[in-house]
Structures are given as C-alpha cells and as structure tokens.
Amino acid sequence: MPKGGRLDTSAVCALGLALMFGLPYLLDTYGIVEFTVFVVMAILSLSLGFIWGYGGILSFGQSAFFGLGGYAYAVAAMNASDSTLPFLAAIVVPTLFAGLLGYFMFYGRISDTYLGVITLTVTVILFNVFNSTAGDAYHIGNAPLGGFNGMPSVPPLNIPGMPDRQLGPDELWYVAAGFLILVYAGLKFLLRSHFGRMVVAIRENESRAALLGYDTRRYKLLVFMIGGGIAGLAGCLFTNWGGFISPTVFSLATSAQIIIWVMVGGLSTLIGPIIGCIAIQYLVSSIGAQQVFNANLVLGTILLVFVLLVPQGVIPALLALAQRLRLPWPARDLGPRTAMDAES
Amino acid sequence: MSDTPPLLETQGLTMRFGGVTAVNKVNFRLGEVELRCLIGPNGAGKSTFFKMLTGQLRPSDGVVRFRGNPITNSDTHTIARLGVGIKTQVPSVFDGLSVRENVWIAASRVRSPKRAKELTDTLIEQLALTGIVDSVVGRLSHGQRQWVEIGMVLAGEPELILLDEPAAGMTSEEVSRTAELIRTINRTQAIIVVEHDMQFIRMIAKRVTVFHQGQILIEDTVERVLSNETVRDVYLGKRKTH
DSSP states (O other), rough: OOOOOSOOOOHHHHHHHHHHHHHHSSSOOHHHHHHHHHHHHHHHHHHHHHHHHOOOOOOTHHHHHHHHHHHHHHHHHHHHHHSHHHHHHHHHHHHHHHHHHHHHHHHTOOOOHHHHHHHHHHHHHHHHHHHHHOOOTTTEETEOGGGGGGGGOOOOBBOTTTTTTTTOOOHHHHHHHHHHHHHHHHHHHHHHHHHHHHHHHHHHHHHHHHHOOOOOOHHHHHHHHHHHHHHHHHHHHHHHHOOBOOOGSSSSHHHHHHHHHHHHOOOTTTTTHHHHHHHHHHHHHHHHHSSSSSSHHHHHHHHHHHHOOOOOOOHHHHHHHHHHHHSSSSOOSOOOTTTTSSSO | TTTSSSSSEEEEEEETTTTEEEEEEEEEEEETOOOOOOEEOTTTHHHHHHHHHTSSOOOSSSEEETTTTOOOOOHHHHHHHHHHHHHHHHHOOTTTSBBBHHHEEEEEEEEOHHHHHHHHHHHHTTTTTTTOOOOOOGSHHHHHHHHHHHHHHHOOOOSSSEEESSSTOOHHHHHHHHHHHHHHTTTSSEEEEEEOOHHHHOOOOOOEEEETTTEEEHHHHHHHHHHHEEEEHHHHHOOOOO
C-alpha cells in the first residue's frame, strides 16, 4: 500500500502543536477563550467529517451526540466530586446511544435518505425531551435538568484524581487543542489500518464489500459509534467552556452548521472539516462584532457560493491547485493518488 | 461417496417480482469442481438466479443448499464466507481505489497482512495487471475493470465462482485469455458461467444449462444443446426460414 498522504500527518500535527503553544502568546485571554470554542466545535466537525466523508454516512443528528455528551458530563459532574468519570461518561453515553440507533439503522438496512431523516428526527426528539424537563421533578441525583433554561454552574474539569485542582479558561485551551490534535492523529491512524481501508472501500461500493465476505453493517455501525463518541467529547468540552448546557445544542441550526463546516472545508479530508469550522466561526464572530451584516445572511451566501463554485471544499480545491501549479508543497508526490491516501 | 451432497443445489427456487415470475421452480445441481455454462435469452432469469445464490435477493420460494447447508436466507457476506465468489454483469469494483488496493481488500479478509500481500502480488501477475497496478480502477476500461473484478473474486479463493458474462465487451484476444483462465481456475474450483457468446461457450463448456422464461429448458452436453432445435428457436426468437 502506498504510504502517506499528500499532507503529511506529522507535519499537520506539528503545526497544530505550534499553534496550541503559540497562540496564548499572541492572543489575550478573551481571544483564547474565543478560540477554545472554535477548537471544540472543530472536534465536532471532525466527527462528521469522519463518518460522512469516509464512512459515507450523512448524519443530520451529529448534534444529538454532541448534546448527549454535554448533558452526560453536566449530570455526572454535579453528582461526582472528581471530573474523571463524568468526562468518560460524556464519551461513553453518546457512543452507546449511537450504537443503539446505528444498530436499528444499519441492521434494518434502511436507505441513506431515511438514515438522514431518522438522525434528524432523533435530534428533534431529544431537543423536545430536554426542553420539557423544567421543574423540580426532573433531576438526576443532584443535577436538575432545568428544561429550556438548561443547566448552569456545571463544575469544570479537574486534573484527574485532584478534585480541587480545577482547570481555568487558559488551561481548557490546552485541553481542547490537545484533544483536537489527538482525535485528528487518531483518526488518521485508524484510516491507515485495515479497518480504515475497509471503511473507505465500503463507501466506494458496499455491495462489492459484502460479496467479498465483509459484514458491512458492522463496519458502518462502528464508524457511527466512533463518530458519536468524538461528538460527545466535543460536547463535554463545550459544557466546560461555558460551564453551561441547554437544549439549544440539539437544535436544527447546530446540526446544519456542522454540515456546512464539513462541506466548506472539504469532504473526504480530515483537515478540511477542522479548517472549515474554525474559519466560518471566526468569520461569523467577526461579523457579529461589527454589526454591519447579518451573520446568517453571510453564512447562507458562503454555503451557496461553495455548493455552486467549490463543491469539493477548500482543502481538496487547494490541493488540486497546488498539484496543477506543480508546487513542491503540499503536494509532495504529484501523481494522482487513490481515494484511500489522497486525503489528509 | 453417493451420499455426499452436491456443491450447490437448488430446489423449487422461485423469484417473483410483483406479477412477474423471473425464476420459476428451478431445480439445479452442481458437483464439486464442475464447470457449467448457463445460457438463455435476455430476461431468462440468469442474473436473478445468481443474485439469489449470493444472497443479494431473497427467493420468494424454494431452497438453496451449499454442500448440503441451507443458505436460502443467509446474508450476502455469510454466503461469501462459505466460499461463493461472484463477478457481476456490470463490474462491481471499488472505483476510487487502485488496482492493487482492490485486490488486496479481497485478499486480506481472512489472511495475515503478509500473506494477503503475497496473494495480491501473485494474482496481479497472473492476470497481467502489473502495468496498471497503481491506476485508479474508475479510470480503467470496461475490460480491465472486469479483470480487476476477477482478481478480487479469485483473491477470496472461493470454492464456487459465479461469472456473469465474463467475455462481454472484450476483444477476441481477451476472450481467449479469459477462456484460458477459466480452464485454469476450473482445475481446483467449481465455476458457473453465464454467457451469450456462443464462440466462448464452445471454448470452455462441458455441460450447459439453458434458461428460458425463468425455467430450465434443457441441460446437456455443449454439442447436444447447441444443436437442439428448441434452443435455437428460443435464442433466435423464431424458426429460421431456409
């Protein structure tokens, strides 16, 4: 098998680490806090980039796992003194939920269209369920769910085993950026394995994979669960970022945003969804600060422009351009590569 | 010896699509390491028959047995694991991947990475795909894609190989290469070939089964079948006027 993609993973990780340690010197605390949420959302974007771009599963409900992760952390953190278990719960709960949902979808052999409809519906149901948990009757242990108002004052993460040593906003930056790099590198590693190559092969031709003796449902289910777990991790960090979670995480706007990030950044790359997410959030927050244009108007325009002019997304378009101009970097080996390794 | 079940057996196999009966009560037997040709006009039910054998379609009625084990309602991948490989009519390959990756994926299902790589290399050489080994399969010609697909099927080392129109769209040189390959494979593995090309059938066939309107019309040696009046009528649609 050919080794390495066109964007070297270790180069991307090195750049990521440089930004992780460099940005605190360039930005004030406000800037770092703002970038922290960009990075948290980039993890969420990456989760969809993985299951959609590589697994071929277009989930309209990635925000469901994001929200479940956030709520799982909030509920568990209010009931525990140490944040280690709540952190794990934020990953495990959405993973299991994705497993249950995915089992019915993939083993029930429903079509891709209905998969979209079901994931969307589940998100709407979760939104309504959490929305209607206002009042004292709805609590899990010491944690009131709070209905539409959400759950304020969620205890922040602490250093594992040291409940008194809670993380401040500056430290959360390192945690979030570190996890983004870790998830990126982990997914790259996974995609190079036999499992990862099968995931891509199944996206390319599911019936052929089955005719070769591969149980494609199992692969898709695992991809879906991994995506759910990563989205849950993002949800946990998001709750930590604001110390707060509310049912709006389950809103359709959140789900739609993730899809836009991935599309703009570039489907079937891993770096694309990260860059698309951070760039769009940065743009929207800059526009919001200026109060000149309506942010949603700009977002809609971006989406239209991309769908019409750059349908493959920013990163694939740039890589193709670099290849055409014969730039030595990032297209280091210039020959056309296959779907398996032309990605970063 | 006599109580050994046949490699493949169907009893009363039937597939109905709404009001249309595509395959009607087919009783079919194939022995170990047998080579059988399946012919019949378009719409005779040959491809539907193949799809039922591989679990891509669930039969409306009847049973399929592989070495005596019922596989009628088994999943596609389960049947493949028992040792049934198929080359479909329209090449079904991984278009975005290279020739090597395609064959490697098929070879690596049950093998260690090292053995999968060895088998991949062997097959690529055997099928003369060496020159295009790193090409993306989606950009290859129809004939080349067929060879890649045959390579993938062989990489699974199935006991029974189903070939749906392996000679379609090939040049006469490629056709004779395909015939040669089929004879080689048949030394160790059973094969069912669906084909329209009578020239090709003559090159490889021993026994021929003729499908017509979803039923088996006749099953005999290639000489007898090809000289059979009814078969000619079926194929030409009507009796030739001399």
